[in-house]
Amino acid sequence: MSEFFTQAVLIAAVASGIRLAVPLLLASLGETYGQRSGVLNLGVDGIMLLGAFGGYYTVLKTDNVWLGLAMGIGVGVILGLVSAVISVTLKAEQGISGIGIYLFGLGMSDLLFQKLVGTPLPVGSFPKLDIPGLSDIPILGEMLFRHSIIVYVAFGLVPISMYIINRTTFGMNIRAVGENPEAADSLGVSVVRIRYLTVTIGGMMAGIAGAALAIDLGIFQQNLTNAQGFIAIALVYFGAWRPAGVMAGSLLYGFVNSVVLQFKTLGIIPRSWSDIAAMAPAIITILALVLVARRFRQPAALTKPFTRGT
Amino acid sequence: MKKRHVTWLALVLALMMVLVACGDSTDGTTAGTDAPDETTAPDETTAPDETTAPDDTAPSTDTTAASAEPFRIAIVAPSASNDLAFTQSIVDAVNVIKSEMGNVEVAVTDGTFIVEDAAAAIRGYASEGYDLVIAHGSQYGGSLQEIAPDFPDVSFAWGTAADTFGLDNVYSYEAASDEGGYVMGVMAAALSETGTIGIVGPIEVGDAKLYVDGFEAGAKAQDPGANVNINYTGSFSDVALASEAAQAHAAAGADVMSGTAQMVVGAVGVADEVGALWFGTQANQTSLAPSIVVASQVYHWEVILREIIANLNSGTMGGEIYTINLANGGEVIEFNPGYSLPDEVRQLADAAIAGIIDGSVSTGQ
Numbered sequence: 001m002s003e004f005f006t007q008a009v010l011i012a013a014v015a016s017g018i019r020l021a022v023p024l025l026l027a028s029l030g031e032t033y034g035q036r037s038g039v040l041n042l043g044v045d046g047i048m049l050l051g052a053f054g055g056y057y058t059v060l061k062t063d064n065v066w067l068g069l070a071m072g073i074g075v076g077v078i079l080g081l082v083s084a085v086i087s088v089t090l091k092a093e094q095g096i097s098g099i100g101i102y103l104f105g106l107g108m109s110d111l112l113f114q115k116l117v118g119t120p121l122p123v124g125s126f127p128k129l130d131i132p133g134l135s136d137i138p139i140l141g142e143m144l145f146r147h148s149i150i151v152y153v154a155f156g157l158v159p160i161s162m163y164i165i166n167r168t169t170f171g172m173n174i175r176a177v178g179e180n181p182e183a184a185d186s187l188g189v190s191v192v193r194i195r196y197l198t199v200t201i202g203g204m205m206a207g208i209a210g211a212a213l214a215i216d217l218g219i220f221q222q223n224l225t226n227a228q229g230f231i232a233i234a235l236v237y238f239g240a241w242r243p244a245g246v247m248a249g250s251l252l253y254g255f256v257n258s259v260v261l262q263f264k265t266l267g268i269i270p271r272s273w274s275d276i277a278a279m280a281p282a283i284i285t286i287l288a289l290v291l292v293a294r295r296f297r298q299p300a301a302l303t304k305p306f307t308r309g310t
Numbered sequence: 311m312k313k314r315h316v317t318w319l320a321l322v323l324a325l326m327m328v329l330v331a332c333g334d335s336t337d338g339t340t341a342g343t344d345a346p347d348e349t350t351a352p353d354e355t356t357a358p359d360e361t362t363a364p365d366d367t368a369p370s371t372d373t374t375a376a377s378a379e380p381f382r383i384a385i386v387a388p389s390a391s392n393d394l395a396f397t398q399s400i401v402d403a404v405n406v407i408k409s410e411m412g413n414v415e416v417a418v419t420d421g422t423f424i425v426e427d428a429a430a431a432i433r434g435y436a437s438e439g440y441d442l443v444i445a446h447g448s449q450y451g452g453s454l455q456e457i458a459p460d461f462p463d464v465s466f467a468w469g470t471a472a473d474t475f476g477l478d479n480v481y482s483y484e485a486a487s488d489e490g491g492y493v494m495g496v497m498a499a500a501l502s503e504t505g506t507i508g509i510v511g512p513i514e515v516g517d518a519k520l521y522v523d524g525f526e527a528g529a530k531a532q533d534p535g536a537n538v539n540i541n542y543t544g545s546f547s548d549v550a551l552a553s554e555a556a557q558a559h560a561a562a563g564a565d566v567m568s569g570t571a572q573m574v575v576g577a578v579g580v581a582d583e584v585g586a587l588w589f590g591t592q593a594n595q596t597s598l599a600p601s602i603v604v605a606s607q608v609y610h611w612e613v614i615l616r617e618i619i620a621n622l623n624s625g626t627m628g629g630e631i632y633t634i635n636l637a638n639g640g641e642v643i644e645f646n647p648g649y650s651l652p653d654e655v656r657q658l659a660d661a662a663i664a665g666i667i668d669g670s671v672s673t674g675q
Binding site: 003008009011012013015016019020023110113114118119120121122125213217218219221222223224226228257258261262264265266267271272274275277278279 | 389390391392393394421423508513514539540541542543544545547548549550551553554555557558559560561562563572573575576578579582583597598599
């Protein structure tokens with residue numbers, strides 16, 4: 001156990017937890033917008049996978065990570081719009097239609113990868129950014145301020161999302177539409193327009209999350225996300241539909257994962273236990289979900305399609 | 311209200327069609343290789359040859375007749391055909407067989423990490439009358455045990471495993487991956503300056519466990535004081551977790567790393583980034599990081615496939631267990647020409663290979 005409390009290992013564990021949290025944070029922040037407006041999009045993982053492939057392939061061809069990120073955004077926006085058409089305009093059952101998007105993303109990303117790339121080839125990652133001044137703080141600087149740019153972007157989006165959802169007219173409309181769409185509609189708020197926007201934002205963020213994952217790993221493989229999109233959806237519930245809560249959940253999941261990895265590496269968890277230990281992040285997240293999130297009420301109109309006059 | 315249901319139903323159907331289309335095309339390699347063969351396969355085109363052949367060269371009649379009807383091999387495997395790991399090893403081997411024998415028809419269904427999908431594919435190939443159906447995944451054993459008795463005229467090969475279920479149309483095959491692992495371990499301990507070596511594994515079973523245990527034994531044999539950290543991430547597919555496991559190894563001081571299964575592509579990238587050396591297994595992983603991959607243990611399943619096919623031709627449909635190892639050439643240590651391995655380390659490796667082949671070195675398995 002004492003091996004864990006060395007400076008190098010502690011720093012690595014925290015930095016690793018932050019990296020692991022980033023794709024989850026991006027995807028779950030996006031999903032928060034949709035769910036606050038009453039739309040559950042279960043297709044997050046599929047959008048992430050296509051965003052990941054799009055981002056990876058673009059970097060492979062152009063050697064430019066920013067174009068890769070832009071491709072992730074583009075793929076995410078398109079699939080977000082498709083999700084919105086399905087769940088808002090066509091009023092499909094949200095618990096099922098998202099699974100379709102997921103399976104589409106899973107199959108299509110692998111198909112494109114096999115046809116266009118084949119054997120995995122490594123690509124360049126996002127540049128690292130040492131925040132001037134802050135990165136020189138002993139220990140803390142190394143843990144928190146020596147990451148790739150996408151890490152700061154993801155955490156920067158938390159206060160921005162808090163501001164948008166809680167302090168702007170757009171955010172108020174999102175909440176109104178998610179709580180009582182009939183009332184919002186009667187006050188002249190277009191439920192359809194708001195939900196299209198939020199679901200598209202969610203798709204865009206999922207696309208970014210996927211591209212960030214693939215580009216930061218520098219590789220693509222079949223089912224690269226390994227169901228992170230579904231964990232992201234769970235984290236929205238965990239975070240009680242609030243950006244700060246979602247961030248806390250993502251970090252918890254990332255940290256539990258990284259600590260388990262460090263424990264295994266150092267032999268603190270015996271090898272025979274490693275399969276059980278691998279479940280720890282899921283178990284801890286579920287426990288926390290049961291204990292914490294129950295105290296918060298979900299948006300009243302979540303998963304309910306809106307039809308005027310019913 | 312009704313109208314909405316109709317729209318919804320249409321949508322589900324449309325999505326399903328897209329998915330089905332994807333499913334088919336994912337097996338595109340299958341369909342792609344299948345289709346042309348099927349069109350050339352018809353006996354009408356080959357029949358004239360058969361009738362003319364006997365008149366020309368009497369002795370070669372047998373081979374011509376045998377090759378007129380293609381030998382049909384199907385592969386069902388869990389990951390992608392070009393995963394630079396487990397699945398690629400069998401696809402490459404069958405392609406070697408194809409180039410050797412000539413008239414071989416190969417069909418591949420890859421990416422069947424869902425066992426039920428694999429079972430459907432295995433049954434499908436068997437009912438299409440393939441000569442040899444290869445179920446390339448330990449996890450397919452249960453399905454194969456149910457399917458094989460229904461097709462007594464089809465021979466099945468299952469790996470990596472050492473059990474034919476007592477069925478006389480099932481062969482099984484495995485890799486003594488501990489042998490290559492041991493050789494890698496010897497080199498790793500000799501090359502490590504920090505004395506700490508990191509290994510990323512999936513789940514502690516089968517082929518992966520053998521490789522990791524052999525690697526550890528080799529490293530300890532070379533340097534009894536070597537610190538070999540082993541991290542089984544618990545997943546064959548989680549690339550991000552494998553990548554972070556490699557980061558954890560680096561933090562613990564590892565300057566040489568290795569790993570097994572298809573998710574290690576993430577770990578190789580990290581090794582490259584932190585300047586650690588890498589040893590690959592299952593396929594040649596040099597292309598993932600040309601400057602740090604020292605060597606890869608490569609599987610050549612064609613060694614045992616040749617024996618299986620010879621058996622089939624003489625009428626034995628199964629019942630035997632095969633192992634590839636360093637001695638029979640089924641496992642080969644491929645060195646990366648781009649990495650300048652010190653001569654003395656190369657000699658240690660060669661000595662370990664020779665010792666394992668002549669039995670003077672034990673991998674501890």
